[in-house]
Amino acid sequence: MLFNEKEKTLFTLTRDDPSNPLASYAKSGFELDGYEWPSVEHYYQAMKFDDAEYREQIRLAAHPADAAKLGKSRRHQKRKDWKKNSVTYMTRATYIKARSHADVAQMLLNSGDMEIKDLSQYDYFWGSGRDLRGENAFGKMLMGVRQKLRKELEK
Numbered sequence: 001m002l003f004n005e006k007e008k009t010l011f012t013l014t015r016d017d018p019s020n021p022l023a024s025y026a027k028s029g030f031e032l033d034g035y036e037w038p039s040v041e042h043y044y045q046a047m048k049f050d051d052a053e054y055r056e057q058i059r060l061a062a063h064p065a066d067a068a069k070l071g072k073s074r075r076h077q078k079r080k081d082w083k084k085n086s087v088t089y090m091t092r093a094t095y096i097k098a099r100s101h102a103d104v105a106q107m108l109l110n111s112g113d114m115e116i117k118d119l120s121q122y123d124y125f126w127g128s129g130r131d132l133r134g135e136n137a138f139g140k141m142l143m144g145v146r147q148k149l150r151k152e153l154e155k
């Protein structure tokens with residue numbers, strides 16, 4: 001059946017689902033750049049700013065959603081090179097999280113060659129948007145990290 005075939009080739013999630021270990025909102029802490037980060041989202045949002053004090057405020061946010069809110073502040077200037085580097089920071093944090101949590105790495109590896117799609121309806125960059133025509137940058141990033149983990153296992 002076509003429906004079943006599709007199920008086997010597509011792995012879906014939303015970036016802001018704290019219950020999914022692969023989401024950036026998952027509370028799986030890791031150490032990076034000399035600090036402990038409670039989630040990928042905390043790290044990603046903090047890296048938007050040069051202001052060390054504000055970064056620290058974001059790092060200490062109680063929930064990934066609070067970190068995301070602080071990251072959207074218009075009262076603090078974002079780094080000028082942010083858009084150019086945002087995917088790199090999301091990738092770096094996700095990779096380190098996977099290397100720090102065997103269950104997260106395993107979950108990603110268990111997705112095999114499935115296409116990974118972030119189904120966030122209101123995000124046409126990280127997600128797929130309402131019409132599924134979004135860039136799915138989060139899903140693509142996860143597939144890239146999966147590839148890297150797989151290569152490391154082959155060594």
Ligand SMILES: Nc1nc(O)c(N)c(N[C@@H]2O[C@H](COP(=O)(O)O)[C@@H](O)[C@H]2O)n1
Nearest residue numbers: 071082083084085086087123124125126
């Ligand atoms: N087009 C585009 N390029 C990037 O590199 C981005 N990071 C985004 N982000 C979009 O804007 C929303 C808030 O920005 P952050 O991702 O938190 O920097 C985000 O939800 C994306 O829709 N867009």
